[in-house]
Every structure is written in structure tokens, then in C-alpha cells.
Amino acid sequence: MNEARILSEQETAEILAAADHYPDKSAASVEALKIVQKYRGWVSDDALKSVAGLLKMSPDELDGVATFYNLIFRKPVGENVILCCDSVSCWMLGADRIRERLSERLGIGLGETTADGRYTLLPIVCLGACDRAPVLMVGEELYEDVDESKIDELLKRYGEAWTNR
Amino acid sequence: MDKPLTQNIKPDLSAVTLDDYRRTGGYEGWAKALKDMAPMDVIEAVKDAGLRGRGGAGFPTGVKWSLVPQGESAGQKYVVVNADEMEPGTFKDRLLMEADPHQLIEGVAIAAYAVQADTAYIFLRGEYHLSARRLEQALAEARSAGYLGKNILGSGFDLEIHLHTSAGRYICGEETALLNSLEGKRAIPRAKPPYPQTSGLWGRPTVVNNVETLCNVPHIIRNGVDWYRGLGRGEDAGTKLFGVSGRVKKPGLWELPMGTPVRVLIEECAGGMRDGYTLRGFLPGGGSTDFLLPEHLDLPMDFGAMMKAGSRLGTGTMVVLDDRTCPVRMVLNLERFFAQESCGWCTPCRDGLPWVVELLEGLVAGRGRPEDLDLLEQLARLMGPGNTFCALAPGAAAPLQSALKYFRPDFERYLKPASSARVA
Ligand SMILES: Cc1cc2nc3c(=O)[nH]c(=O)nc-3n(C[C@H](O)[C@H](O)[C@H](O)COP(=O)(O)O)c2cc1C
Ligand code: SF4
Ligand code: FES
Numbered sequence: 001m002n003e004a005r006i007l008s009e010q011e012t013a014e015i016l017a018a019a020d021h022y023p024d025k026s027a028a029s030v031e032a033l034k035i036v037q038k039y040r041g042w043v044s045d046d047a048l049k050s051v052a053g054l055l056k057m058s059p060d061e062l063d064g065v066a067t068f069y070n071l072i073f074r075k076p077v078g079e080n081v082i083l084c085c086d087s088v089s090c091w092m093l094g095a096d097r098i099r100e101r102l103s104e105r106l107g108i109g110l111g112e113t114t115a116d117g118r119y120t121l122l123p124i125v126c127l128g129a130c131d132r133a134p135v136l137m138v139g140e141e142l143y144e145d146v147d148e149s150k151i152d153e154l155l156k157r158y159g160e161a162w163t164n165r
Numbered sequence: 166m167d168k169p170l171t172q173n174i175k176p177d178l179s180a181v182t183l184d185d186y187r188r189t190g191g192y193e194g195w196a197k198a199l200k201d202m203a204p205m206d207v208i209e210a211v212k213d214a215g216l217r218g219r220g221g222a223g224f225p226t227g228v229k230w231s232l233v234p235q236g237e238s239a240g241q242k243y244v245v246v247n248a249d250e251m252e253p254g255t256f257k258d259r260l261l262m263e264a265d266p267h268q269l270i271e272g273v274a275i276a277a278y279a280v281q282a283d284t285a286y287i288f289l290r291g292e293y294h295l296s297a298r299r300l301e302q303a304l305a306e307a308r309s310a311g312y313l314g315k316n317i318l319g320s321g322f323d324l325e326i327h328l329h330t331s332a333g334r335y336i337c338g339e340e341t342a343l344l345n346s347l348e349g350k351r352a353i354p355r356a357k358p359p360y361p362q363t364s365g366l367w368g369r370p371t372v373v374n375n376v377e378t379l380c381n382v383p384h385i386i387r388n389g390v391d392w393y394r395g396l397g398r399g400e401d402a403g404t405k406l407f408g409v410s411g412r413v414k415k416p417g418l419w420e421l422p423m424g425t426p427v428r429v430l431i432e433e434c435a436g437g438m439r440d441g442y443t444l445r446g447f448l449p450g451g452g453s454t455d456f457l458l459p460e461h462l463d464l465p466m467d468f469g470a471m472m473k474a475g476s477r478l479g480t481g482t483m484v485v486l487d488d489r490t491c492p493v494r495m496v497l498n499l500e501r502f503f504a505q506e507s508c509g510w511c512t513p514c515r516d517g518l519p520w521v522v523e524l525l526e527g528l529v530a531g532r533g534r535p536e537d538l539d540l541l542e543q544l545a546r547l548m549g550p551g552n553t554f555c556a557l558a559p560g561a562a563a564p565l566q567s568a569l570k571y572f573r574p575d576f577e578r579y580l581k582p583a584s585s586a587r588v589a
Contacts, residue, residue, distance in 0.1 A: 021286075021327040021329075022349075023367060024348065024349070024367065026348070026349035026350075027329075027347060027348050027349040028349065029349040030330075030331060030332050030346070030349065031329065031330060033332070034291070034330065034332060055349075057349075064351060065349060065350065065351060068334065068351045068352065069291075069331070069332035069333055069334055070332065070333035070334060071291045071292070071332040071333040072332050083292070086498075087253035087254070087452070087498070087502055088253045088254055088448075088452055088484055088495060088498050088499055088502075089253070089254055089410040089411060089484055091495075091498045092411055092412070092484075092490055092495065093411075093412070124292065124333075125251055125253065125333075125335060125502060125505075125506070126251060126252065126253040126254065126255065126256075126452075127292055128250050128251075128255065128256040128258075128259040128290075128292075128293070129256055129259070130253075130254050130255070130256045130408070130410035130416070130482070130484070131256060131408060131409070131410050131416035131417045131418060132416070133410060133416075137292060140294035140295075141294075142295075
């Protein structure tokens with residue numbers, strides 16, 4: 001809890017640098033939340049309050065912004081967030097099957113995190129790689145033309161999840 | 166054939182560096198605008214070139230710029246780049262930002278000079294991490310080379326460009342929702358008028374342009390209006406990135422003259438349908454455009470021609486419907502997207518879209534009633550232009566109403582008992 005109460009010097013510096021790009025500090029709200037998320041994985045209530053203080057916003061106001069955006073996590077997520085595109089071109093080329101295979105391998109459904117905290121599986125809208133459908137994003141990395149072997153490769157790279165099945 | 170937008174892009178899609186970019190005339194347009202042209206000359210050139218917005222609506226870019234107040238009393242102004250690309254089936258701006266970031270930066274700079282803005286923001290969708298890294302790198306290069314900053318190339322003009330990365334919501338792409346988002350608020354569209362050109366970011370005059378639109382600008386300024394007009398094959402000027410996804414042999418993205426027939430894109434560039442599949446229809450410009458049919462393949466890819474055929478050129482990235490994909494389920498997938506991404510501000514969109522999804526889900530589950538098809542038609546009309554605050558709902562209505570028109574038997578098939586399993 002303690003480390004969540006106050007932002008690190010690094011976080012504070014990055015947030016203030018982002019805020020410097022705007023005449024009004026609150027314009028950096030989304031970027032500030034993403035900076036916190038980069039270091040902590042998600043945005044806790046305490047972290048949110050500190051950011052709000054830094055940007056001269058009320059915590060409620062900032063939370064209203066935070067909850068509007070899909071990529072701001074207000075609950076803990078796994079070390080590796082897997083985003084599965086479910087939009088039209090990926091859907092057409094078998095995104096459902098890919099997601100089911102991932103669910104089986106990880107032992108979790110969409111919106112869930114593996115027991116070992118290694119993976120979270122989330123749906124995402126079109127990732128702008130429709131010509132290489134179906135696609136996934138793991139962390140900041142795009143996986144294109146995904147099939148069984150790409151799933152193997154992915155799990156090898158980030159580690160097999162511990163499942164109690 | 167000239168392909169100005171992609172001429173520098175390397176086969177491995179690594180970023181074009183500043184040196185590479187300068188080798189083919191990069192930043193010459195910027196220098197020319199600053200040294201030889203008054204801001205009004207730049208606006209006139211872009212107007213005369215006939216450049217139309219590549220973000221989906223096709224609004225004439227030079228006209229948009231000319232609506233920004235000029236002169237000493239106009240005060241602080243902004244240029245904002247719409248790099249929120251999130252329309253299902255659209256994958257063009259990502260390539261331009263990842264593979265040739267300086268081209269965009271030069272376009273933004275010239276636009277800023279034209280409207281006399283000293284600050285610009287690139288509003289980038291959060292998932293485009295590689296674009297973000299490459300744009301930051303290119304911005305740093307451009308600053309140290311003196312193309313951005315104070316007193317640029319000794320002209321007395323100052324400009325700073327900031328990258329703003331978002332966090333995932335389709336509605337942020339609507340230009341006034343984007344402005345709210347950029348101000349750090351929830352992304353709800355604003356009432357129009359006033360338009361951003363007179364009252365935009367923090368109430369100041371603001372130009373919002375799509376990534377691809379701005380990438381055209383350096384070439385117009387460097388090579389001239391006549392050259393640019395000559396690139397188009399039909400009524401619209403210039404080239405454009407056109408894409409195809411779905412069950413074609415070679416899905417991808419190509420730079421082609423405006424006015425190129427759809428057939429060239431789908432059959433020649435994309436190699437036609439995969440073996441064993443036939444073409445039933447296509448969404449010409451992303452998920453919010455009306456279906457067209459194989460009989461429309463000879464239409465030129467121009468804004469007007471697509472409109473006349475009952476659809477829109479949109480983003481120019483097509484999604485192909487094959488004979489083994491159920492159009493009803495395809496529409497359901499699209500409507501789920503729009504229902505989820507609605508900002509909830511106006512009733513036809515907030516309440517209409519979940520209802521559409523529910524009706525379509527009922528239909529494919531074999532629970533449909535004959536009157537549901539009429540209800541779907543009514544809902545599509547209710548969400549149409551003029552009834553809502555922004556164009557998300559009319560965009561959602563487009564694939565639905567056109568599917569009901571062209572693929573009615575596919576909807577009706579689900580009404581027959583015990584047949585819903587047939588078209589999986
Ligand atoms: C729901 C919605 C989403 C949109 N998303 C985008 C987008 O991601 N990128 C874009 O350039 N335009 C998008 N637009 C269009 C913009 O509102 C605006 O017309 C465009 O940025 C203007 O630029 P242009 O004139 O250069 O095309 C969207 C519109 C709507 C209604
Ligand atoms: S049409 Fe939909 S997305 Fe647009 S303002 Fe209304 S509710 Fe929001
Ligand atoms: S539909 Fe999946 S990347 Fe576009």
C-alpha cells in the first residue's frame with residue numbers, strides 16, 4: 001500500500017513533463033494515468049488521488065476520465081496483457097477460434113487474469129492491421145496472422161501460465 | 166506512376182530517417198512555404214490542388230483552413246492531427262506514421278504555417294506504440310535540424326509539435342470529442358456550430374486533419390498544384406492509400422490514383438478472392454460505410470462516385486464479404502462494436518444500438534420474429550443523419566440498412582424454423 005500512496009520521483013517528473021505541453025495541466029490526465037500504469041501495471045485509488053493532486057483536478061473528475069478509456073486499468077492486471085482483436089476482419093478470419101485456444105491454454109476467459117498473475121486476456125477493437133488478421137497485441141507488441149504456432153511462440157516467449165487444471 | 170505518399174517507404178517498413186527523407190526532397194516544401202509563400206498562398210495552393218480530407222468525410226482541406234480567422238487579432242491557434250485510427254477495417258494511417266514519420270511532421274508544419282498556429286498536437290491512439298516511438302524519434306530529429314522550434318530556418322515563425330497518446334475509445338476520433346479528450350475531459354462530441362476552425366481546443370481556432378490528409382501537403386507545396394491534380398484518374402485529385410482485408414488472396418495496402426476502379430484494387434492488387442470463395446459484397450471504406458455489390462466493381466474510387474452509388478469512400482480501406490461469411494453475423498459484429506463505443510449522449514444511439522444488437526442476436530439464435538426486420542429498418546432510419554449529435558450513429562446505420570437492402574434473404578433465412586444452424 002505504502003508505495004502506492006506517493007508517486008515516485010520518476011513518475012512525478014514524467015507527469016509534469018507531459019503537463020508542460022499544455023496550457024492547462026488537466027490535459028495531461030490520460031498520459032499521467034498511463035505513466036503510472038507503466039510503472040505499476042494499473043491505477044489504484046491512492047495513485048489516482050496523487051495524480052489528481054499533481055494536475056490540480058478533483059479525484060472524482062480524474063476518475064471520470066480514467067473510467068471512460070478502455071486502456072486505463074483501475075483494477076490489477078497480469079504482467080502481460082493480451083489484447084484480442086474482435087473487430088470485423090479478424091472476426092471473419094477466425095478471431096473467435098484464436099481467443100478460445102488462448103482461453104484454453106491459459107485457463108481464463110476474457111477479462112480474467114491467470115492465478116500466477118502472468119496474463120490478462122482482454123478484447124480490443126480493430127488494431128489497424130486488418131490485412132494481417134487475425135491479430136493480437138501482447139504488451140506493446142503486435143502479433144499478426146495469428147495461428148496455433150504463433151500462440152505457441154507467444155507462450156514460449158512470455159512463459160507458460162500456471163493453471164490448476 | 167507517381168506514388169508520393171509511399172515513395173520513401175522501405176520494404177522492411179523500418180522508419181525513414183531524416184537523411185533518407187531529405188534525399189528525396191523532404192522538408193523542401195517546408196522551406197519553400199516559409200521562404201517563398203505567404204500563409205494565404207499555401208491555403209490557396211491546397212485549395213486549388215483539390216485535396217479532400219482522408220479521415221472519412223472528404224471535406225476540402227484548403228477550404229477548412231480558410232475558415233480559420235487570420236490576422237493579428239486572431240490570437241492563439243492550434244493544429245491537431247487526428248491519428249486515432251480505430252474504424253474497423255482501417256489500417257492506413259499506422260503505416261504512414263510508422264514507416265515515414267517525417268512526411269507527417271512536414272505536413273503538420275506546413276498546415277500550422279498556413280493557419281499561423283504555433284502549437285500542434287498529434288492525437289495518437291494508445292495502441293499504436295510503434296507509431297509513438299517513431300514519431301517521438303522523428304520529432305527529436307526535426308527539432309535538432311531546426312525544422313521545428315523558434316525562428317524556423319530564419320523565417321521568424323515558431324512551431325512546436327507535441328505527441329499526445331490516448332487510451333482507447335473510438336469516439337475520440339470524432340473531431341470535437343477528440344478536442345474534449347485532448348483537453349483531458351471525457352470524449353463526448355460537442356455541439357456544432359461552432360466548428361473547431363473558429364472555436365476548438367480551449368475555445369481557440371483549431372484545424373483538425375487526418376494523418377493521411379496532411380501527408381499529401383508537402384508534395385503539393387513542393388511539386389505544385391497542376392502536378393497534384395494530374396495524379397487523379399477521375400474527378401478527385403491526388404493519390405490515396407487503398408486497402409483490402411477479408412478473404413482475398415493478398416490482403417494489403419496500396420497507393421493508387423484517386424478514381425482508380427474498385428476492380429483494380431480487389432482483383433489486381435489484392436489478387437481476387439481466395440480459391441473456393443466468391444465475392445458477395447464489400448464495405449468500401451471501413452465499418453461505417455454501406456455495403457456495395459460486385460456490380461459496383463467498376464466504380465471509380467472517388468468521393469462523389471461512391472456517394473452516388475449509395476455508400477461512402479470513407480477511409481478507402483475495404484472489407485470484403487465472401488459467399489461463406491454470413492452477412493447477418495457480419496453486421497452483428499459491426500453493431501456490437503458501435504454499441505460498445507457509443508458515448509451514450511443521445512437517445513437514438515444510446516438506446517437504438519443495444520436494441521439492434523439484441524434483435525440481431527435473437528435472429529441468429531433462431532428467436533427472430535418476422536416483424537423484427539421492419540423494426541431493424543426503422544432503427545436504422547432513426548440512427549440516420551440529422552437525428553444524433555455526431556456521425557457515429559449514422560455510421561452504424563450504414564452497414565445495417567444496406568445489408569437489409571442487399572442481403573434480405575439472408576436475414577429471412579433465420580426466420581424459418583430449425584434453419585439457423587445452416588449458415589454458421
Ligand atoms: C465516430 C467517429 C470516429 C472518427 N474517427 C476518425 C479517426 O480515427 N481518424 C480520422 O482522421 N477521422 C475520424 N473521424 C472523422 C473526424 O471527425 C474528422 O472528420 C476528420 O478528422 C477530419 O479530417 P480530414 O478533413 O483531414 O479528413 C471520425 C468521425 C466519427 C464520427
Ligand atoms: S451519436 Fe452516439 S456517439 Fe455520437 S454523440 Fe450521440 S450517443 Fe455519442
Ligand atoms: S479488424 Fe482486427 S486489426 Fe482490424
